[in-house]
Amino acid sequence: MAETKAQETGIFSRREFLRWGFWAATALATAEIGGAMLVFFWPKLKAGAFGGEVNIGTLDEILGQLPVNAVPLYFRDARFYLSHIEDGLLAMYRKCPHLGCVVPWNFEEDQFHCPCHSSLYNRKGEVLGGPAPRPLDLMAIEIRGSEIWVNTGEITQRSAYDPSQATSV
Template structure:
């Protein structure tokens, strides 16, 4: 009987020890996960970015969101968000305001305000990010890159 009690006590402490170990491993695992999971700050590339209010952008304007890596283009019919990365070999494509053109400095691909290829080796128009307008706020999802073969009016997010 005494041996049985000792065994039960030993089993009990074994269970307590195992439970403590599991709890400790859980804590360590959660801590490590927080360590390796990047904390994405607001406006970071790869997140849904709040770009601003609809009336902050004039028709014909091109606004650069450097941290978020896109241009927000305000057309008469609505908005396009274009990835700054050249569809040729990935250089950053600057908007040249005085020429109203995107001009890639690497191999001279030229793009219209809608991202259509005018000249150079770029194989397709500049890529897009989805744009959503909630109320009067514009949101751009920089986690989703949309490739296209040509400009189509359906790519423009209309202002409602």
């Protein structure tokens, strides 16, 4: 088959240039949207760091982003998810109780889905499937005035969900 002049010389043809330009623009737009979503889903801590008490903001700020049964907020730096269920707020450690992988929220499945051995958890951290031996572990939540504090240095195991685990708001 005869080669075009562009192929012979190794120079992009106009069509190839446009195709690459299209994919580059698409990749850039995807990266920008992804970056915006990460900022949205990874709220910043107001004070503190993992291993101690962290201030995640005021009740108004948090509840404004997290209505009941919304996708849990991921506080990446403090290593927990904040879930708002009918009984109140739960702060759940991101570490899988099976073998310790980081458990991400799966947006398509609307549940936590551990990538290592497919343990599944709902918004309460209850095990829905897979080898996990117990629900996601909890961190204590305390509301001081209008500010929400989570103690990331005190991680509690549980055998089942109980409404008393949630902090009412």
